Amino acid sequence: MTDNILIIGANGQLGNEMKDLIGMVPQCNFLFTDREQLDLTQPQQLKNLFEKHHFSFCINAAAYTAVDKAETDSATAQAVNATAVRLLAQTCHQHNTILIHISTDFIFDGLKNHWYNETDTPNPISVYGKTKWQGEEAVSTECPCHVILRTAWLYSKYGNNFVKTMLRLGKEKPFLSVVADQIGTPTYARDLAKVIMSITEKLYQAHHAQQSLADYFGTYHYSNEGTASWYDFANAIFELAHYQTIVKPISTADYPTPAIRPKFSVLDKSKIKNTFGVNIPHWRESLKKCLLELQKSE
Numbered sequence: 001m002t003d004n005i006l007i008i009g010a011n012g013q014l015g016n017e018m019k020d021l022i023g024m025v026p027q028c029n030f031l032f033t034d035r036e037q038l039d040l041t042q043p044q045q046l047k048n049l050f051e052k053h054h055f056s057f058c059i060n061a062a063a064y065t066a067v068d069k070a071e072t073d074s075a076t077a078q079a080v081n082a083t084a085v086r087l088l089a090q091t092c093h094q095h096n097t098i099l100i101h102i103s104t105d106f107i108f109d110g111l112k113n114h115w116y117n118e119t120d121t122p123n124p125i126s127v128y129g130k131t132k133w134q135g136e137e138a139v140s141t142e143c144p145c146h147v148i149l150r151t152a153w154l155y156s157k158y159g160n161n162f163v164k165t166m167l168r169l170g171k172e173k174p175f176l177s178v179v180a181d182q183i184g185t186p187t188y189a190r191d192l193a194k195v196i197m198s199i200t201e202k203l204y205q206a207h208h209a210q211q212s213l214a215d216y217f218g219t220y221h222y223s224n225e226g227t228a229s230w231y232d233f234a235n236a237i238f239e240l241a242h243y244q245t246i247v248k249p250i251s252t253a254d255y256p257t258p259a260i261r262p263k264f265s266v267l268d269k270s271k272i273k274n275t276f277g278v279n280i281p282h283w284r285e286s287l288k289k290c291l292l293e294l295q296k297s298e
């Protein structure tokens with residue numbers, strides 16, 4: 001019997017990138033659901049879906065990702081990122097489904113000044129970060145057979161993101177001010193999607209070879225290589241896209257937002273490299289690839 005893989009959040013940046021990569025796990029059937037087909041806050045919909053199909057894997061690429069809006073709409077953020085994730089984790093456990101769940105660098109407070117590894121203690125400073133951390137805790141408690149992947153600063157040719165915003169603003173304005181005192185790593189959602197597919201493939205092969213998967217389960221960090229501020233990122237976008245836009249560095253204090261962001265949230269990726277043997281591209285290389293994709297779709 002062919003294994004089924006459920007991917008929730010089909011219309012998001014990551015969900016869309018995953019759709020383009022299903023050929024990486026040719027042994028499996030994929031079912032992608034968007035919010036209309038499966039609203040994570042509707043328990044009956046989840047129950048019906050899991051009763052109808054057996055899924056070997058469930059990849060949760062859905063989330064409430066409006067970081068600033070979450071500050072005033074915490075109930076929805078909580079419902080999607082925490083309460084629904086708990087139910088999803090319980091459902092996966094009941095149905096012997098391996099859950100691959102995506103989380104964020106925003107679970108950290110950003111005060112460490114050194115790369116964060118998986119053993120660092122989370123201390124989220126925004127509603128979004130808090131709800132995502134609650135989601136992680138629910139996955140760890142309710143579904144032992146899980147992989148949590150924390151990622152950062154995602155962009156893609158799909159959806160709304162910093163790269164697309166900069167390209168739009170760069171066309172309209174000769175000068176832009178961009179925050180230069182928040183440091184992280186821009187991450188191409190295509191690269192993250194590839195890693196998720198290759199982890200799924202590895203787990204699939206190990207399972208079918210009757211090997212124990214226990215050593216693979218747990219929490220991992222994944223972003224592209226390198227570090228940047230939003231200012232660096234904006235400059236790279238304009239340089240690689242051949243825009244003349246001039247970027248002025250400003251501080252977080254000059255650009256207040258409803259949600260506080262971590263000042264420093266660079267992720268240490270040693271664990272995922274050692275466990276799954278993944279090769280991680282530098283963010284500038286991946287940015288070039290995404291810009292080419294965007295050009296093609298113009």
Ligand SMILES: NC(=O)c1ccc[n+]([C@@H]2O[C@H](COP(=O)([O-])OP(=O)(O)OC[C@H]3O[C@@H](n4cnc5c(N)ncnc54)[C@H](OP(=O)(O)O)[C@@H]3O)[C@@H](O)[C@H]2O)c1
Pocket residue numbers: 008009010011012013014015034035036038039040041060061062063064065080102103104105132151152153154155159160189
């Ligand atoms: N974006 C980033 O910079 C970033 C950084 C670190 C981590 N992450 C994490 O990475 C993952 C993927 O992020 P992304 O950027 O691909 O997100 P995204 O583009 O915002 O997509 C999220 C998807 O979740 C769906 N969704 C929201 N509420 C839902 C619900 N109640 N039921 C079902 N689906 C629902 C949305 O549906 P609609 O299309 O209908 O709204 C959307 O398609 C998320 O877990 C996010 O927390 C993202």
